[in-house]
Amino acid sequence: MTESPDQSPTPGASALSAQPARRLSLSALLRRAVLGAHGQQLGRPDDVIVRLRGQDYPLVTGLVADIGGRRVFLPAESIVDWHTGTIRLSTAKVDLRTFERRPGEVLLSADILGHRLIDIPQARLVRAYDLCLTETPAGWVLTDVDTRPTTWWHRAWQRLTGTAPGAASAVRDWKAFEALIGHEPSALLRSPTARLRRLKPQQIADLLEEASREEQGDLLRQVHTDPELEAGVFEELDDDPQARLLRNRSDEEVAGVLARMHADDAADAVMDLPQERRQAVLNLLPAGQRVKVTTLLSYQHNTAGGLMSLDYLALPAGTPAAEALARVRHAHGLQSEALTTVYAVDDHGRLRGAAGLVALVQADPATALAEVCEHDPVRVNPPADLLTVALLMSDYNLLALPVVDDGDRILGVVTVDDALEATVPDNWRHREPEPHPEPSD
Incomplete structure (x- = not known):
């Protein structure tokens, strides 16, 4: 990515202004000389400092520059020219105290350029190969990220011709990413x-x-x-x-x-x-x-007892369907996967039936739970092995399998998500997912 003063803004920058805005490539900016008010060369930029601003684009607050072997801070308001091939200051005087980063400050080169970011729409890690700054009435802001490496000849051609990255470059709005900032005081000040x-x-x-x-x-x-x-x-x-x-x-x-x-x-x-x-x-x-x-x-690990969840809903067999649904509706503390089935029990707590959520919704509200239930539902004891659990859930199309003791009282349920997690081989879980399409604006 190189600077493109006359090019229309990228999608990130276009949100800032309807008029074409001046833009700078970070990699190009870092190659420039820092000049004083009278044109004398003072040094070279070492990094660009931005301040995080929640949902707004990060604002450039200044530069870290190498002046006489010292890393010093140059405030943004002291820079009168960013974009004509050099960085010109409004003064010849520079505070030579060593730069010290403050909480909330991000160094674009040290923290982001060449580092990995979270691509939020794609839910994956990508690398930032270049960054784009855009001029706004409030100052320069970070608006775009280039996540695709370019070949040396492509970069050389851009420098030679002064052209900006073409359509082949993966230049995207900064707001699509979350930076992994190693500087803990700044990282903790995120919105x-x-x-x-x-x-x-x-x-x-x-x-x-x-x-x-x-x-x-x-x-x-x-x-x-x-x-x-x-x-x-x-x-x-x-x-x-x-x-x-x-x-x-x-x-x-x-x-x-x-x-x-x-x-x-x-x-x-x-x-x-x-x-x-x-x-x-x-x-x-x-x-x-x-x-x-x-x-x-x-319980043993790979048994029904070891797999089961203690979250389940068991009600007296005479409970009306409407009340059973109300209990499901208000069971916020229970695992949602376990609420796909409501169990009917007798006065001694023994399992007498299982009603799926769809059957309850479709039933007359006054109908007793026992009449909606499938009687004598499939169940297992805690020692049942993983293969038995998986086969029963597959054969009977179960979303939840009750685990009972010797007295047929419910101890817990094995949910289909836990059964799948236990049976799917580890190497299958790390296959590369299909890319998600970008949402259209």
């Missing part, structure tokens, strides 16, 4: 509406598994600001990366995440902790969650 939160927990988990250790640190700092999102992300991580990331946290921090996870996922996470830490983490869980997790830990 609470950070673009990362547009992604599903499964997508963020996939990004974490692909990210480097430094990138993981920034991703985790972002999701940590939303405890429910953080718990959802940890639920979706594969066992090995989940265990590795949890081991790096204190017992209190681990318990904080596990307290918000579904009990079956939390139990799996506890088992992946070093043995000497398990009891300490369990002791820090809220009482209700601790009882659930401890109960699940008493």
Whole structure:
């Protein structure tokens, strides 16, 4: 990417003004000389500083320049010429104190150029090969990112002819990306509406598994600001990366995440902790969650008992269909996958039937649950192995399979998502997904 003073703005810049705006390539800008007010050469730019502004484009606040071997700060308001081949200052005097970054400041070259960003629409990591700055009435702002490397001859041709990147370049609006900023004080000052939160927990988990250790640190700092999102992300991580990331946290921090996870996922996470830490983490869980997790830990891992969730809805057989639906509607604390089926039980809590959600919706509101149910539903005992669970759910087209004790009382349910996760080979989960089409404006 090179500067293109006369070219119309890219989609990012066009949102700023209906008139053509002057634009600069960061890579071209960093090759220029810094001149004083009288044209004397003072040094060269080392980096461009922007300040994060929530949903607005980041505003350029100045340069870091190499002046006489010192890295010094040049405020944006002292620069009178950015775009004619040099960077000209309004004064010959420069504050020679060594530059020190402040919270909220991002260095475009050090933090973004050549680093990976999160492509939010595509939910993948991409590399920033160049950045575009656009002039606005408020000052220069970061508007676009080029995510496609160009060959040396293409870059040379651009410099020789002064042309901007052609249609083949992947130049896209900055707002489509989330930067992974290694500078923690700046990363923590992101807007609470950070673009990362547009992604599903499964997508963020996939990004974490692909990210480097430094990138993981920034991703985790972002999701940590939303405890429910953080718990959802940890639920979706594969066992090995989940265990590795949890081991790096204190017992209190681990318990904080596990307290918000579904009990079956939390139990799996506890088992992946070093043995000497398990009891300490369990002791820090809220009482209700601790009882659930401890109960699940008493079952073998790849059995119905080990796979089941303790979230289910069982009602007396005489409950009207309308009331059963109301109970589903208000069961916000239960795992949604387990609410696809409502179970009918007798006065002793024994399983007597299973009613799918569609059957309940279609039934007369006054009809008793027992009349809507499928009688003598398929069920298993806790020792049933994974193959038995998977075959039964497949043969009977079940979204949830009840797990009962010897007295036919429900202990929990195995949901189809957990059965699939346990049966799908690990290497199948990491196949390259089909690219998502860009949404049209």
